[in-house]
Amino acid sequence: MKRFILLAMLVLLAYTAFAQECSNADFGSFCETKAAVLRVLSYPAYSGSDEKVLNRAGDMAALAVIRSLSIEDLNSPEKARQTLLILNLAFAAPQLIAANTNRRPTAAMLLLDYLSNTNPKQVHVNEIENTRNEIQHNTSTGHPYEVVTLKGEPLPDLEHTQWVASVLRWTYDIKPGMTRKDLLRVYTTEGGISTSTRRTYVLKGCPYIKVDVDFKAVGRPERDKEGRMTLVEDGRDLIVKISRPYLDYIIVD
Numbered sequence: 001m002k003r004f005i006l007l008a009m010l011v012l013l014a015y016t017a018f019a020q021e022c023s024n025a026d027f028g029s030f031c032e033t034k035a036a037v038l039r040v041l042s043y044p045a046y047s048g049s050d051e052k053v054l055n056r057a058g059d060m061a062a063l064a065v066i067r068s069l070s071i072e073d074l075n076s077p078e079k080a081r082q083t084l085l086i087l088n089l090a091f092a093a094p095q096l097i098a099a100n101t102n103r104r105p106t107a108a109m110l111l112l113d114y115l116s117n118t119n120p121k122q123v124h125v126n127e128i129e130n131t132r133n134e135i136q137h138n139t140s141t142g143h144p145y146e147v148v149t150l151k152g153e154p155l156p157d158l159e160h161t162q163w164v165a166s167v168l169r170w171t172y173d174i175k176p177g178m179t180r181k182d183l184l185r186v187y188t189t190e191g192g193i194s195t196s197t198r199r200t201y202v203l204k205g206c207p208y209i210k211v212d213v214d215f216k217a218v219g220r221p222e223r224d225k226e227g228r229m230t231l232v233e234d235g236r237d238l239i240v241k242i243s244r245p246y247l248d249y250i251i252v253d
Contacts, residue, residue: 033057034064041068041082044170044186045163045205046089054089058102061090062111075118078173083115084131085166091135092162094142105135167209171245180215181235183242187211192251196231200251207250214241 036053040046054061065083073079087108090097097103109132116128138144144158170186187201190210194200197217203209219234 030060030064033060034068037061037064037068037086040086040089041065041079043205044203045167046085051089051159054086055093055096056098057090058094058097058099059090059105059107060099060102061086062105062107065111066107074114078170080115080118081127081169082166083111084127085162085169087111087131087135088162091138092144094138094144103139105139108135167203167205168245170205171203171209171211174211174239174242176239176241178239179235180233180237180239183213183239184235190251196233197237202250203245208247209245210248211245212243213239216240 032053036050036057039050040054057064065086069079069083074083087105091105091108094103112128112132112135116125134145174183174186183201186204188204190200190202190207192200197215198213199215200210200212215237217231217234218236218238219232221231
């Protein structure tokens, strides 16, 4: 019953968002916010310009998520985690939110309630509750959590730390038993020596982040241009082994 009520409220908010869509040419307009939300939902990283748009959006970002995702998408662990990232960015610096009406996380809290009722196993409850607590703290105090360090130690770079965390969420979604097609949602191919069953891939959002992947081929062998029999890469190839993400320079053929 609670889930149904939350769903009905999200649908109502979606219609509210539709009424606002692209109606304001201001930097923090719904149209621009929705475009930034769609980019964050589509790629395993986010740009500095998208971060600025979301920092100024506040609760408008939650409305943009509701307008951009279907209910099936909201039930996806991958989209749920990206939604948490968007909400974190939207309320990371309350003083930057452009419109006073968007400084209250009304839609954001409803969205978090819905996620906690639909993704309790796939998305750890701590991720959702941490996001909720951070938003509540930031909006009630007007500033983000203060970072405490030992005397003489430099402050950590919170913006870059959050960016790396968002990237790692994507990388750990790919596991042995999944297919090459699943892998290519997050990674793309790189130059250098490779075979149809072993290749290095780079993250779409940052080519310096790489993984080495071993496959079990499912396709039939074919002759290459030189007449040799070789296995052709197939989206159905199964991932047998995938390395931990690591950093390295770009290799260009």
